[in-house]
Amino acid sequence: MDLSERIMHSRLEGKTLRQLGMEFALSHERVRQILVKKYSSTKTGFSQSEVKKKLHVSQATLARLRTKNLIRPRLQGCWLLFSEMDMVRIAALLNHHRCPKCGRVKPKRSACCRRCSRSGY
Numbered sequence: 109m110d111l112s113e114r115i116m117h118s119r120l121e122g123k124t125l126r127q128l129g130m131e132f133a134l135s136h137e138r139v140r141q142i143l144v145k146k147y148s149s150t151k152t153g154f155s156q157s158e159v160k161k162k163l164h165v166s167q168a169t170l171a172r173l174r175t176k177n178l179i180r181p182r183l184q185g186c187w188l189l190f191s192e193m194d195m196v197r198i199a200a201l202l203n204h205h206r207c208p209k210c211g212r213v214k215p216k217r218s219a220c221c222r223r224c225s226r227s228g229y
């Protein structure tokens with residue numbers, strides 16, 4: 109295990125940055141930098157599949173928003189990552205296409221989604 113892996117290991121046990129600093133004879137700021145440098149990709153965004161699941165949005169829609177430069181996911185390692193800000197923006201952009209009753213995506217012109225209108229709301 110290299111240093112950053114050992115630090116991560118201790119971090120997962122719940123130690124604070126300061127405790128880690130003492131353990132590895134580093135400043136807590138240095139510990140933070142090491143963790144951010146090595147592991148930020150797992151921490152700083154949502155993958156495309158997470159965005160799709162959380163916001164009920166299709167891949168095609170995400171691609172369209174990206175082409176229009178409305179959202180700017182970053183490429184980190186092999187991941188395309190969306191920020192919290194992207195999430196908020198996507199949700200806002202899609203809001204008027206959502207069923208007011210269940211939050212699913214609905215056809216533009218109808219008041220609510222097919223499922224809700226079928227079940228007699």
Ligand SMILES: [Zn+2]
Pocket residue numbers: 207208209210211212220221222223224225
């Ligand atoms: Zn609905």
